[in-house]
Amino acid sequence: MKRRGFRPKIFDEKLRQRYTELIEAQYSPDLTAVQNFIQKNNIRFWLLDRSAFSPDYPIDKVGLQSFGSVTSRAVERLRTGTPLVLSELSESCSVVESKNIILLDARCILDAKNPVR
Incomplete structure (x- = not known):
């Protein structure tokens, strides 16, 4: 008899790895x-x-604190004002925007020259 809600450990590990890579x-x-x-996935x-690139964005408080050092690096980059690629490309690669979200075209990001100096 199968247990409801059971997920193989390998699934959790792969999902965790993908989230870690996404945050990074x-x-x-x-x-x-x-x-x-972008290419790998x-x-x-x-x-x-x-507001994802705002220095006060609660990345370490929205369920991502369990991702440890990758979350810590992201928080540190936000706090120190490190120029971030997606932040720099958010205007030029945007295809749809609303009050709360921005949708970026990955092809535009792939074709971009380094926006961070």
Whole structure:
């Protein structure tokens, strides 16, 4: 008899790895790292919370604190004002915007020259 809600441990590990890579890419100052993540995961669009790059964005309080050092690096980058690729490209690569979200075209990110100096 199968247990309801049972997920194999391998599923949890893969999901955790993908979330870790997503957080690292979203808060990365390295264009190549972001482009590699897009290619590896066959991403076509990237949905962002409009306030995701604000220094007071609660990344370490929205259920992501369990991701440890990758979350800590993201928080530190936000607090120190490190230029981040997706933040820098959010205007030029935006295809849809609303009050709370921005949808970026991944092709635009792949074609971009390094926006972070």
